[in-house]
Amino acid sequence: MPFLILPRSQATSNPIYFLPSWTMYPFSPILLATIASAAPWGDHQWQHAGPLDAPDHSYGHNAPHHFGPPFGQHGGGLTSAAYFLDNNPNGSAIVALTVGSDGLLSDPVRTSTGGYGAISVNPDGSPRPVDTLSSQGSVTVKGNMLFTINSGSNTVVMFNIDSEDPTSLKMVGSPADTMGDVPVSVDYSDELHTACVLNGGSKPGVSCFHVDPWKGLVPQGSLRSLGYDFNQTTPPTAPAGTASQIIFDPDSKALFAILKGYAGPPAIPGSVVAYKTE
Template sequence: MKLTIASVLLAFNLASYSSAGTILPRWGKTLELNSCRGDASGAAYFMTNEPTGNYIIASDIGSDGKLNPRKAVYTGGLGGHANNGGGGDGLVSQGSIVVSSASNMLAVVNAGSNTISVFSFDPSNPTDLRLVGAPISSGGEFPTSVSFSKDGDMLCSLNGGEINGVGCFKVNSTLIAPMTQTQRSLGLNQTTPATGPPGSASQIFVAPDGKNVVVSVKGMSTSAPGYLAVWDIINGTLSKDFNTVPAPSGGQTLFGIAPIQGQQALILADPAIGYDIMDFSGQNRSTAVQVDGQMAICWITYSSKTGNYYMIDAGASRITEVNVDNNLKGNTVNNYSTGNNTGPLDTAIATIGGKDYIYTLAARQTEVNVMSLDGPGQAQIVQKLDIAGPASFVGLPINATNVQGMATFSKP
């Protein structure tokens, strides 16, 4: 059920409006979207990514998996939009907003001001975000993706602009500071803002074992396919150069990344074909897999409850559920429509009451699509949450071509 404007309670200081009715951002400024707080089982987050001021929209997750928008929190930075024809997916990336459940922290990119912002939160009230210090330089231009280490004390960022590459930071609830010898270049021939999708950087990923930082890069064509750039983590520093791991034969546009459970392998969304499985065990099981009817599979997430991967297709407005067996063979389990012309983008899964729910940003309709994963092949829509109404009620700009990111937190 959509949240109507009438159900939203106004709790906003009118002094934060300019004469034109737009918001004057301030560091740490919080807009109350709904003062009614229930017994939340977790939280979901995405960002407005507006060039006039980037805000995080934080929503409670109820015991039924549904969302209750609570707050819009200013990041202290500006959003940005890639040179991609002016359509949705302004950052042409996955992981623009991420959460560490180990350290109870959230990180977000500010592509328009070349910074990243880090917030801490109390797990008992995860929509109450507290800015750690001030936004910090990303070390390059047009940051598009961030990733925490497994224990949450290291954060790495990906810059996709003319000055592109990676950098890592030491983080805790009171500090964010650059780590020495972690600023490394990708050497892409890019612009600021980034131009793509072809030839642009996609996602940064800190391996759970703490041994590598991985970046996916989209290819330009079948003759110039995408690749993974892999740096070794050595005593808190990154190797000077990265190893290049090309896409498997038939793969081209490496986008969102997910580790394959129990394997030395990754699965990546690939809008040129469907998805790619990349094997690092030495058994030569890497493969590119065609998904019938796919148009733009770009984002991917994993459900521990169903054991399957969920891939978001912005072009076909659908979610494709995929199973990967012990021999790294992938097969489609089911497809689910998110609704005509919804333009789904970023996605994340939360475990609530022993069941997984998937939260997908339906950008074109300025909604969040919530589906319960009742079992393998058994996903169903339980909520289509309007986000434009609550935002406009407090004067917060929401633009279907700018909104980006999705991350979740589940209470232990």
């Protein structure tokens, strides 16, 4: 999703394995819908999780739905899977649903994430019943890999997706400590073989991991600072002033941490913290 960013300040953070500097940009917060799905397999790039003749606006917005082409079976068989995080303080899970050739979701399969969720709170301290993480990117799928977070356990998890049955997930290694509080978003760069996590609690920051296909997630250095005074609680007080998303740019030359602002008074603009990769 393209957006315009204009420089506000620039500084050099502590040297990072491949993120040696950060730059902060003002950012007008926008509400982004979170969706994770089976990544493309084979030679075709399918755009819709529905009838092939469905118009762009049939799902409520002008954006393609990247559910990928068929896994294992082709034609009238299994097409792909959609993944959702059940962010549960009593034990989180990934819920995988089959996406049929007609776009319908069915046959949910739950897979434990090996940790616990966390529920953000309203300014009055009451739990938020919806949008419990106030973030995007709590589930990321690239190729046959799925990454997600345990916000209450402060861990990040990697799964392999079965190429014959994309609702079947197998954890690779063990959940890895994110070194901060309340991880809310994760992204992966296939070019760098690196996954990075945005922590949004009272100990915020970015943590990164080398992705090993056999061992799972191997930490790269320590927790990276967001570069300015980001004040939050554990669990986070939402929705204003929360950490929103971490995302690599398409060519993996930069990593962005997106932070919401406050409407005020006083009004505090949101920010994009940009890290240049080596």
